[in-house]
Amino acid sequence: MDKSEIADILNEIAVLLEIKGENPFKIRAYQNGARKLESLDEDLAELVEQDKLKEVAGFGDALVQKISELFETGRLEFYDKLKASVEPGLIEMLEIPGLGAKKIKAMHKELEISSIDELKSACEDGRVAALKGFGKKTAEKIVQGIANREAYGKRHLWWDAFEVAKPILDGLQKLPEVVKASHAGSLRRKRETVGDLDFIVGSDQPKPIMDWFVAQEGVKEVTARGETKSSVRFESGLQADLRVVPPGQFAFALHHFTGSKDHNVSMRQRALSQGYSLSEWGLKPVDEEDFSKGKKAENEEELFAALGLNFIPPELREGLGELDLAEKGKLPELLKPSDLKGVFHNHTTASDGRNSLEEMTAAAEAKGWEYWGVADHSKASFQANGLDSDRVMGLIDAVEEINKSGKFSTHVFSGIECDILGDGALDLDEETLMALDYVVASVHISMTQLEDEMTKRLIRAIENPATTMLGHLTGRILLKREGYKLNVSKVVDAAIANGVIIELNANPRRLDMDWRFWRQASEKGLLTSINPDAHRVEHFEFVEAGVNSARKGWLQASSVFNTLSLAEVRAAFAKRRPNLERLSF
Ligand code: DGT
Numbered sequence: 123m124d125k126s127e128i129a130d131i132l133n134e135i136a137v138l139l140e141i142k143g144e145n146p147f148k149i150r151a152y153q154n155g156a157r158k159l160e161s162l163d164e165d166l167a168e169l170v171e172q173d174k175l176k177e178v179a180g181f182g183d184a185l186v187q188k189i190s191e192l193f194e195t196g197r198l199e200f201y202d203k204l205k206a207s208v209e210p211g212l213i214e215m216l217e218i219p220g221l222g223a224k225k226i227k228a229m230h231k232e233l234e235i236s237s238i239d240e241l242k243s244a245c246e247d248g249r250v251a252a253l254k255g256f257g258k259k260t261a262e263k264i265v266q267g268i269a270n271r272e273a274y275g276k277r278h279l280w281w282d283a284f285e286v287a288k289p290i291l292d293g294l295q296k297l298p299e300v301v302k303a304s305h306a307g308s309l310r311r312k313r314e315t316v317g318d319l320d321f322i323v324g325s326d327q328p329k330p331i332m333d334w335f336v337a338q339e340g341v342k343e344v345t346a347r348g349e350t351k352s353s354v355r356f357e358s359g360l361q362a363d364l365r366v367v368p369p370g371q372f373a374f375a376l377h378h379f380t381g382s383k384d385h386n387v388s389m390r391q392r393a394l395s396q397g398y399s400l401s402e403w404g405l406k407p408v409d410e411e412d413f414s415k416g417k418k419a420e421n422e423e424e425l426f427a428a429l430g431l432n433f434i435p436p437e438l439r440e441g442l443g444e445l446d447l448a449e450k451g452k453l454p455e456l457l458k459p460s461d462l463k464g465v466f467h468n469h470t471t472a473s474d475g476r477n478s479l480e481e482m483t484a485a486a487e488a489k490g491w492e493y494w495g496v497a498d499h500s501k502a503s504f505q506a507n508g509l510d511s512d513r514v515m516g517l518i519d520a521v522e523e524i525n526k527s528g529k530f531s532t533h534v535f536s537g538i539e540c541d542i543l544g545d546g547a548l549d550l551d552e553e554t555l556m557a558l559d560y561v562v563a564s565v566h567i568s569m570t571q572l573e574d575e576m577t578k579r580l581i582r583a584i585e586n587p588a589t590t591m592l593g594h595l596t597g598r599i600l601l602k603r604e605g606y607k608l609n610v611s612k613v614v615d616a617a618i619a620n621g622v623i624i625e626l627n628a629n630p631r632r633l634d635m636d637w638r639f640w641r642q643a644s645e646k647g648l649l650t651s652i653n654p655d656a657h658r659v660e661h662f663e664f665v666e667a668g669v670n671s672a673r674k675g676w677l678q679a680s681s682v683f684n685t686l687s688l689a690e691v692r693a694a695f696a697k698r699r700p701n702l703e704r705l706s707f
Pocket residue numbers: 306307308309313315316317318319320378379380381382383386387
């Protein structure tokens with residue numbers, strides 16, 4: 123451990139002692155020790171080895187022993203025991219911004235509070251405000267602090283994070299001092315959720331860029347401010363890091379801070395195997411001291427090329443074998459938003475959507491799509507005003523009327539999002555389902571079944587001849603609800619065997635089936651459809667999030683059903699519904 127890590131632990135010891143109500147002199151001794159250690163000019167290794175901590179820095183015996191133990195072993199028995207002797211709920215309370223050891227101790231002693239939940243109720247019912255030395259303001263501040271701690275600890279949906287990132291990137295690119303700017307990190311890799319935003323800028327004048335960054339609109343707190351690196355926090359709790367590097371270093375820094383860590387590890391290993399050392403600073407021969415004397419790279423393409431690799435799109439940089447394929451020039455040509463010719467899983471005012479069939483058709487036409495499919499809920503989803511057989515027949519007529527009207531260049535397919543009942547049967551009779559162009563079968567009820575039961579249930583739904591595709595495979599809601607348990611590989615195999623599509627639900631909160639399953643599933647022959655699950659016209663935009671996940675899953679257009687033309691889709695549907703004249707022509 124180095125000086126500042128050891129100093130952190132000494133400070134933590136002081137805090138823990140304070141919570142326990144120990145002697146103030148003892149507490150101060152640790153605080154002073156930490157401060158002295160940090161300002162020490164001498165080399166700590168030398169002082170420890172030559173036993174000179176006491177002499178040079180004036181530490182007492184107890185501190186000398188603890189610092190030496192930490193330096194030599196990276197651990198401290200005294201600290202471990204001390205920490206274990208304090209209730210975990212009290213240590214957790216230290217994470218609440220603005221709450222220190224003194225107050226925690228007082229509340230523990232007087233009100234017997236030993237968890238954040240108890241603290242919250244004691245603030246709400248006035249007990250904290252009534253405590254001597256606290257008052258109403260303090261209680262309010264603690265409640266706010268608890269809310270902040272929750273927000274700061276959270277990850278964020280990619281979709282929401284990108285909304286915040288867009289104006290920052292635009293703003294950076296407009297600054298005259300900025301030569302190059304990009305987002306990086308998980309945001310650029312298009313992970314479904316991101317911890318924080320990362321930005322990299324190439325410039326020789328970092329100061330005005332930093333000034334702009336920390337003073338942007340919406341910044342609630344500047345959490346770090348340095349010459350070349352700053353961090354800020356926004357109202358939502360989302361944090362953003364900015365690093366400014368000389369323009370010649372931009373490609374290396376961008377690559378490094380795009381990650382992922384696993385990808386970076388394989389890149390560094392590859393560089394080493396060729397006698398080079400790769401870092402955020404550059405790419406230099408191992409025995410060269412100075413990165414500036416290493417290889418140059420104007421952009422990431424040149425960086426990859428310097429290591430004998432094709433460009434690896436950020437979405438694929440997860441350390442899942444992407445280097446091997448980049449070396450052979452065999453990376454897939456990934457799906458693009460413009461490859462999509464329509465979408466299938468969408469709701470209207472007939473069930474729980476906000477826009478009418480006409481409005482949705484107009485919006486699909488504005489997107490330039492050749493077709494779109496309506497798929498409102500079925501009757502088991504009564505809270506969503508799901509359709510029964512009679513209403514389905516009415517819907518089929520309404521769709522036909524729109525298609526015949528010639529008002530829109532976009533064709534409408536009639537479908538339904540049919541509930542999969544607890545035993546795997548579909549919610550509507552086969553005759554009704556076969557009268558529709560297609561069926562999306564989804565689970566919305568009985569979601570707590572065991573893995574085995576759920577797997578059998580889904581396979582039964584897949585084997586139903588009326589089923590065209592399976593909706594949101596696991597029912598997960600990102601950052602909120604785990605998906606239900608099922609054996610994904612068995613369900614995938616059943617879908618392939620029965621020619622059923624598994625959708626990639628593009629709602630940014632779902633992105634289900636998860637990208638981690640797609641590479642293998644598509645290699646086995648599974649098709650997907652990127653489905654926005656739109657409940658209003660604006661939700662058609664969700665396809666972008668779906669394409670992001672598809673790219674992370676290595677999907678190419680050939681694995682995606684809704685890249686087919688109108689005529690091809692019609693022919694595919696007609697195979698399952700040979701009696702529907704409107705599908706063949
Ligand atoms: P996040 O923010 O949790 O969603 O994930 P990332 O990937 O954006 O991670 P972040 O913000 O901590 O760092 C951005 C990238 O910087 C990360 O993907 C790889 C690189 N990086 C950061 N710290 C390290 C490190 O200690 N080792 C290595 N190899 N790379 C790192």
